[in-house]
Amino acid sequence: MKQEYYYQHMDKAEQSVYRAMLDGFEMISPEFPVLRLDGRDLSELFFRLRLDHPSVFYVEGFRYRYAENSDYVQLIPQYMFEKKKIKEMKQALEARMNRLIQPARNLSPEGKEQYIHDFICTNVTYDKLKKQYSHEIIGPLQQGVGVCEGIAKTVKILCDRLGLECIIAISQANPEKGVRYRHAWNVVKLKNTWYHLDATFDNSLGRYGQKRFDYYNLDDRMMFRDHEPLVYQIPQCTDGTHFYYKENRLSLTKMEDVAGRMKAVLRKKQPYFVFHWRGGALNRAVLEQIAGIASEAAKEKGKYIRLSVNYLQAVMEIAVLEHQIQDNICREEANEGELDHGTLTKGEGSDG
Template sequence: MEPYYYQRLSKPMQEAYHAVKRGVEALSPIFPVPRLDMEQLGDVLFYLRLDCPEIFYVTGFSCRVHPDALRVEFCPEYLFDKGRIREHQKALRARVERLARPAQGLTEWEKERYIHDFICTQVHYDKLKKPYSHEILGPLGQGVGVCEGIAKSVKALCDQLGLWCIVVISENAPEKGIKYRHAWNIVRVGGRYYHLDATFDNSVGTPELIRYDYFNLEDRKIFRDHQPLITPAPPCVDGDGFYYRTKKLSFTKLEEIERRGEQAARKKKELVFHWRGGYLTRAVLEEILQCLHRAGESRGMHPRVRLNWPQAVLQVAYTDQTPAKTLDPQQANEAEELEAPLPQGENPGDTLQ
């Protein structure tokens, strides 16, 4: 099957796609490609690198154009010299094969979780944003990366395991304080498409407690705190595949929360759950917090709650010490966890279904 983005290009751009792919795989310093304008050739390289995350070593290009020629000379910009690229290629192939080996016999869903958990436990966000952090070389070779490198690493591992996956890119929004484009994945599991943002889960969880707030989201949920896509993508309309729903950790009644809170206080284990009982308003949140307080009272325990408001996910830890504050709003983001203020008004959380 042809790569996802390749299929969506025009015939001339598909021809250029193949020519660029052949040239950069051969590490040629210059090679002919069909004559397209620079914007089209830029799109060709952009989509080629999303389809093929193993092409981690091309950072840009220039062209030599002859006025009457049907082709142009394409000059790639390589991140390293040829010898070093070959060394990295060999090491990365071995790394991907080794990482994928334990998951070969798993179901599609289990493969997806295996890859997600690897990112959340073994990869750190690269605040310095080195050049290789935008490619698989960062997360898979150095254990650090930014969203683009993480999303491409997820795709590389999915490709190795035969799990359908694409990298998608959203626009930035400076007016909202979002300076950069963001990258994540769409996967196909059980014939249905879902959003998977391992970068955001990495930011709200820890290696000791992995979070799944962005594991198999539908369109209407992911775009609560993600900008619209600039890349084509299949619609993701199934809400039943969301991780917390499949694990019966998506609650619709306050009594369920209090009962599970009592269990967490008794066992001294953290509880992570999703609220699906209507809009998560400030009033509803206060009722939830009261339930969690009551759940710990008989044991002299006090809850500390971390809240991902847009996704209506709460993480609860009980302690015998009264915390300075009960509620810590979280903001899922690329670099690091920031203290996020509660939004004004209502949060458009899940309506009761």
């Protein structure tokens, strides 16, 4: 099931161009006619098409030419590889995805969502060098690396294959706040309700070893605490009750709950304890109190702790350590991710 969200929000002329582009790309045509639109509109449409269809990973841009009085332009795609290579890569990716989704076919929709999330967090490394293939599904699926764009596209195509409705969301850059590029993540539909899922941010927080779900099934209010406003409107996400930590009873409101759960973690010899705090404002004093409670419990077992906090989402990870460290409270910040619109639409322009 392919969710063509952006197609559904286009007018008739745009939909005509979208279909012609998609058919031409899928046939790996060297050039083909599409209805004549302004160059910027063609570029914008191309961008949104590739959000709906991550399978078109091999088209990095286009040029076009036209006769002055024509209603059509001749679109000339810029393919990343030769035609034979594209066919081989498509075949290899298809086989890879079929193997990958096989264990999840009979899971519940919720189980499928977590399977995809956990695949990203376990198998994909954020690509700080931002190679071209990291912006596409070939990065996460074949190279094990990706940036936010490639990760969001991978989540989207795996959701499509498993019958989950899924959209790629794009947020604006904000250079004044140090956000140089756009960011990409997903919204997933479960039981007729949409939820935010940012596998890139969760992946960036798992560096100490524990899988994180800080950005798993968030509503709009929680998501936009640390995400910039949207470039394109998407369905509203209004339900905060299925946030991972709430649903798994890991959203705590009392200090005595922290103490009790920490003792249970130590008793079971678990190396980490991750939880969400909703017992009031999260400030330095509260963090020190939580760290103190955890340290006291650890000392009884001859252990030490390190507390890492994602302030804006009020999620903490307490690691159980064999040796004491100097700063046992540290701040974690999720990757902003990077998505440069210009990179995806390069080649915008006219030959004629």
